[in-house]
Amino acid sequence: MPTKNNLEALREGMAQALRRDPRVIITGEDVGPRGGVFRATEGLYAEFGPSRVIDSPLSELSIVAVGIGMALNGLRPICEIQFADFIHPAFNQIVNEAAKIRYRSNGDYCVPLIIRAPYGGGISGGLYHSQSIEAIFAHTPGLYVLAPSTPYDMKGLFNAALQVDDPVLFLEHKRAYRLIKGEVPGDDYVVPIGKAEVKRAGEDLTIIAYGMMLHEALKAAEALAGEGVAAEILDLRTLSPLDKPAILESVKKTGKVLIVHEDNLTGGLGGEIAALIAQEAFEYLDGPITRLAAPDVPSMPFSHPLQDFFLPNADKIAAAARRLAAY
Amino acid sequence: MPALTTQEFISQDHSAGLGEDQLLAMYESMLLSRKLDERMWILHRQGKVAFHISGLGQEACQVGAAFAMERGKDWLHPYYRDMAFVLALGLTPRDLMLALYGKAEDSSSGGRQMPAHYSSKALRIITGSSPVATQVPQAAGVAFASKLRGLGEVTVTCLGEGATAQGDFHEGLNWAGIHQLPLVVIVQNNQYAISESTDKEMAVSNVADRGDAYGLPGVMYDGNDVMESYSVAKEAIQRARSGRGPSLLEAKTYRPVPHSSDDDDRTYRSREEVEKWKRRDPILHCAKVLRERNILSDALAQSLLERVMAKVDDADQYAQQAPYPRPEEALWPVFGDQSHAAQSAPAREVAYAHQE
Numbered sequence: 001m002p003t004k005n006n007l008e009a010l011r012e013g014m015a016q017a018l019r020r021d022p023r024v025i026i027t028g029e030d031v032g033p034r035g036g037v038f039r040a041t042e043g044l045y046a047e048f049g050p051s052r053v054i055d056s057p058l059s060e061l062s063i064v065a066v067g068i069g070m071a072l073n074g075l076r077p078i079c080e081i082q083f084a085d086f087i088h089p090a091f092n093q094i095v096n097e098a099a100k101i102r103y104r105s106n107g108d109y110c111v112p113l114i115i116r117a118p119y120g121g122g123i124s125g126g127l128y129h130s131q132s133i134e135a136i137f138a139h140t141p142g143l144y145v146l147a148p149s150t151p152y153d154m155k156g157l158f159n160a161a162l163q164v165d166d167p168v169l170f171l172e173h174k175r176a177y178r179l180i181k182g183e184v185p186g187d188d189y190v191v192p193i194g195k196a197e198v199k200r201a202g203e204d205l206t207i208i209a210y211g212m213m214l215h216e217a218l219k220a221a222e223a224l225a226g227e228g229v230a231a232e233i234l235d236l237r238t239l240s241p242l243d244k245p246a247i248l249e250s251v252k253k254t255g256k257v258l259i260v261h262e263d264n265l266t267g268g269l270g271g272e273i274a275a276l277i278a279q280e281a282f283e284y285l286d287g288p289i290t291r292l293a294a295p296d297v298p299s300m301p302f303s304h305p306l307q308d309f310f311l312p313n314a315d316k317i318a319a320a321a322r323r324l325a326a327y
Numbered sequence: 328m329p330a331l332t333t334q335e336f337i338s339q340d341h342s343a344g345l346g347e348d349q350l351l352a353m354y355e356s357m358l359l360s361r362k363l364d365e366r367m368w369i370l371h372r373q374g375k376v377a378f379h380i381s382g383l384g385q386e387a388c389q390v391g392a393a394f395a396m397e398r399g400k401d402w403l404h405p406y407y408r409d410m411a412f413v414l415a416l417g418l419t420p421r422d423l424m425l426a427l428y429g430k431a432e433d434s435s436s437g438g439r440q441m442p443a444h445y446s447s448k449a450l451r452i453i454t455g456s457s458p459v460a461t462q463v464p465q466a467a468g469v470a471f472a473s474k475l476r477g478l479g480e481v482t483v484t485c486l487g488e489g490a491t492a493q494g495d496f497h498e499g500l501n502w503a504g505i506h507q508l509p510l511v512v513i514v515q516n517n518q519y520a521i522s523e524s525t526d527k528e529m530a531v532s533n534v535a536d537r538g539d540a541y542g543l544p545g546v547m548y549d550g551n552d553v554m555e556s557y558s559v560a561k562e563a564i565q566r567a568r569s570g571r572g573p574s575l576l577e578a579k580t581y582r583p584v585p586h587s588s589d590d591d592d593r594t595y596r597s598r599e600e601v602e603k604w605k606r607r608d609p610i611l612h613c614a615k616v617l618r619e620r621n622i623l624s625d626a627l628a629q630s631l632l633e634r635v636m637a638k639v640d641d642a643d644q645y646a647q648q649a650p651y652p653r654p655e656e657a658l659w660p661v662f663g664d665q666s667h668a669a670q671s672a673p674a675r676e677v678a679y680a681h682q683e
Contacts, residue, residue, distance in 0.1 A: 025475065051475055057505065062464040062498035069468020072453060073402070074476060077468075089494070096456050097465065105446045105454040106437035107660040141661050165663040194667055241667055 001183040006176050009151035009184045011040055013158040014078065016188055018048050024162070025070060027054040028063055028080025028116075037082055038118055038177060064090040064115060068098050068167075071113040076162065084119035084171065085131040085299075098167040099142035110165040114158075118174040119147075120212055120262060122311055125174075126302035132211075132263035132294075137169050138240040138272075144193055145240040147171040149214040151182040153237055156191025164193065171239075173211040180215060196243035198250065202230035204325050205256035205287075207317065208247065208273060210236040213260045219314035220321060229325045239269060247273060248281050255286030256324050260312055265293040287327035292320045330535030330577065333559055336546040341395070341561035342554035347622050351631075353394055353415075353553055354617060357386035357610050359635045360411035363420050366639050367427055367442075371588040375647075376427050380443045380587040382410035384551075385515050387609030388578035390415050391556025392483060392513055395564050402473075404453040404466040404484040407443040408515065408582075412485065417450045420642035431652040438652045459490035463499030463512060470508040470573070481567045483511045483560075488577075489520025491534050497541075500575065504542035509567035511560065512575050515550060517582035522595040535577035543573045550578025551609040554616070581607070 004012065017024045026041055032055035035042030045053040056063045060081055067077040081087045087094075098111045121130030138145045146168060148157045154172070161168040199214065200221050209217040214235045221231040234250050236243065251257045257277060259270040270291040277289055292312050294300070300310050345353075360382065367379045382389065385408055393415035396403070405412055410423065418434070426433040427442045435446040435454070446454035453469065455462050466484035473480040490496060491514060503510045514534045518525055531537065538545025548559045556578060563574035581604040585592040592601070617623035661667070 057498075057501055059494075059498045059501070061494060062467070062502055065461065065464030065495065065499065066468035066471060066502055069404075069465040069470070069482075070472040070475075071468075072465070073469045073472035073480075075472045092458055093461060093464075093495075096458055097461055100456065101454055102660050102663065104436050104440050104444070104456070105448070106433075106435075106439060107663075108446060108448045109454050110663055144662075144667075193664075 001185060003181055004151045004184045005178050005181045006151050006154050006172065007038065007040055007178055009155040010158060010172065011042065012184065013155040014041065015044060015047070017162055018044060018052055020188070021076065021162070023074060023076045025052055025054065025075050025077045026080065027056045027067065027077060029056055029058055029082045031055060031080050036080060038174065040080070040116070060086050060090040061093055064093040064098065067113045067115070068093060068101070068111055071111045072109060076112050078114045078116060081115060081117040083129050084117035084133045085128045087117055087133060094137065094143065094167070094169070095140050099140045102166060103142055111167045112165045113167045114161050114170050115167065116170045116172060118177070119171045120173040120175060121300040121307065122175040122212060124302060124304070124307065125300070127299035130300035132261065134171060134239050135263055135268045138269060140240070142166065143240065144168040144238070145171065146193065146237065147173070147210045147239050148191070148237055149173065149176060149211055149235055150180060151184045153191050155184055156189055157193065157237060159188050160190045160193045163190065171211070176212050176215065191237070194238045194241050194243055196234050196236045196238070196246040198232060199235045200231070200233040202232035203254060204230045205258060205321060206232045206234055206250040206254045207258045207260060207321060208234045208236060209260040210239065211262070213262055213312060216312065216314045217260055217317050220317035223314065223318050224321055227322070229321065231321055242273065242276070244276060244280070247276060251277050251281045252284040255284055256327065258290045258292060258317070258321055258324055260292045260317055262294050262311055264296045265291060266296050268293055287324050290320060290324050292317060328539040330533045330538070330545045330547045333546065333548040333555055336544060337558050337562045341558040345554070345557070349394065350617060350622055353390050353557070354613050354623065355631050355635065356390045356393070356415045357411055357553065357613060358631060359420065359638060360386050360414050361610055362635050362639050363414070363423060363642065364410055366643060368584070368588070370427070370643070377429070378441055378588055379427065380407050381584050382408040384583045384604070384609065385517060385580050386411035387553035387613065388513065388515055388550035388556040388580055389485070391553045392560035395557050395560035396481070396483060399451065400480055401564070402451045402453060402466070402469050402480060402482040404462040404469065404482065405445050405455060406459070406462065406485045406487065406490070407455070407457070408487065409445060409485055410443065413445040413452055416452060418445060418447060418452065420638045421645050424642040424646035425649055428646045428649070429651065430646055430649040431656070432649050437656065460486050460493035460495040462486065463496045464502060466512070467499045467502040467508055467510055470503070470510040471506060473509055474506070479568060481509045481511060481564050483513060483564070485513045485515060487520065488514055488516040488518070488525060488534050489523065489528055491537070492528055500541040500543065503573040507570070507572035510573040511563045511567055512573065513560070514575070514577045515580055516577050517580050519582055519586070519596070521586040521590060533577055535575055538575035543575055545575040545577065547577040547579060550580035551607055551612060553609060553613050
């Protein structure tokens with residue numbers, strides 16, 4: 001099986017989608033001849049031409065809105081937001097329009113639309129090229145929020161997103177784009193939406209993560225194993241709707257849970273997961289539900305020491321896990 | 328470049344080709360909307376319905392455009408004042424009354440949306456929201472899909488002049504101009520954004536002046552004249568269908584009633600101004616022209632009125648008696664995939680909510 005990085009896996013998924021389904025259209029800033037600023041659409045314009053891979057004006061609101069219109073009229077658009085940090089002008093079109101159209105039309109209309117957004121930090125992106133936006137959108141029923149972390153999941157969840165008839169916010173961690181490699185099947189396999197995955201089994205505590213933090217958590221688990229602490233690593237993969245059974249199953253097994261995200265703490269997904277566990281698995285808990293997240297400052301700063309202070313990493317995760325395991 | 332006049336824009340007077348039957352159908356269509364609208368105001372004042380937002384006074388530009396469309400093929404992405412437009416395209420008085428009362432059978436949304444948020448996939452009327460102008464870039468997307476798929480469809484979208492202050496309007500026109508999309512944007516300039524007159528909304532004299540900025544013709548015309556409205560819309564739709572690109576149409580009209588049932592327009596404009604515009608009523612104007620052409624007689628006018636009122640009465644009675652949605656219908660549809668829909672509202676959480 002060929003080894004690819006996250007970006008290559010996604011690109012292969014998009015190319016295959018364009019090949020097999022004439023309804024698939026890509027639009028966004030610089031997605032055409034340039035192939036996107038991260039090169040996610042590299043080569044697609046050359047193969048499929050300007051009527052399938054369409055450079056958009058620099059206006060995120062309308063990239064999404066035009067995608068909604070295309071989806072309403074028989075296409076399956078893939079809209080690229082160049083950086084997740086720039087998605088906010090499109091908030092109304094995503095939350096008030098795309099996510100509500102099925103409900104407000106009583107199922108008459110639906111919006112099969114994929115909005116791709118590179119997110120997350122650790123690449124010296126500063127306040128506006130580092131943001132984690134998932135909590136803002138995971139609060140919105142009617143919108144899928146996916147955040148695959150591995151090449152296999154990137155392509156598999158992308159293929160799943162192509163099969164649903166509802167809007168999908170597809171979050172791609174930009175630091176993981178080239179850093180993370182893995183085996184990727186050549187066919188159009190599907191990783192189901194709404195299913196988390198245990199990426200490493202353990203008995204002493206559960207660490208719940210996604211995106212780049214998944215890989216930091218895996219690193220932490222390796223270190224912890226040397227100390228005799230067996231951490232189970234649960235990769236959420238889908239952030240909305242959450243895989244509640246998988247979360248509860250793991251927590252019931254280990255009795256302790258550490259939730260990690262690089263989004264800031266307050267109002268982050270960790271709070272929702274903690275509430276779920278407190279309500280549904282209270283009797284199984286053997287220690288405080290613990291969250292490790294970025295501090296509640298407006299966004300990730302640029303300068304290296306500041307950025308490193310802001311971001312959770314394997315060492316910080318291991319430290320938090322050690323304290324929890326010893327509780 | 329300033330806005331074009333009707334004469335500068337149209338290649339011919341398209342309304343000259345309308346037969347007597349079509350002219351009468353347009354008149355009756357406007358009359359039906361007017362009488363239904365008036366009944367809705369009354370029902371609100373009687374305390375029978377929670378809310379009404381009106382299209383009263385704007386029937387001509389809507390019906391004129393509806394008759395210029397190819398029904399069943401062309402798309403309408405409407406706004407909340409398009410009552411006459413959607414009736415002319417095939418939504419029924421019963422449909423609209425059911426929505427007004429929030430009844431289960433409301434075909435636009437099953438009682439989910441406030442009234443006047445018209446929708447019908449079968450009629451190619453696209454569901455809308457309450458934030459204004461969001462439909463414009465979406466309509467550009469619908470038109471873009473028609474173009475890419477080579478379907479020969481035209482998309483028409485409507486908004487008020489107040490909504491042209493939104494970025495959505497400008498971004499939608501920008502796409503339409505860049506890709507020369509088969510799109511017709513109709514701004515129904517009724518001169519008020521709730522309480523704000525146009526001088527507080529924009530610094531240019533006409534919305535249509537802005538067309539040039541996006542590389543498409545901007546046209547202003549008498550939106551209270553149904554035949555002129557038809558002619559301008561017909562020209563724009565023909566242009567769009569034949570690949571000559573989008574148009575920005577500005578129908579000059581007036582809203583002789585408050586913004587909605589919750590508004591009091593006496594706080595921001597004079598009664599004299601309102602009365603002046605009532606004398607330019609689009610339905611009175613149409614009736615006058617039809618009488619001058621000996622198409623409409625007193626007897627015919629009376630029988631059309633009776634037919635319209637019978638439909639209004641029927642719709643009102645039907646909707647009043649129709650059942651409400653079952654309360655738990657509030658839970659769906661969230662996603663098309665039922666397993667995900669169920670997960671978004673688990674039974675145990677619902678039970679807790681009801682215990683309190």
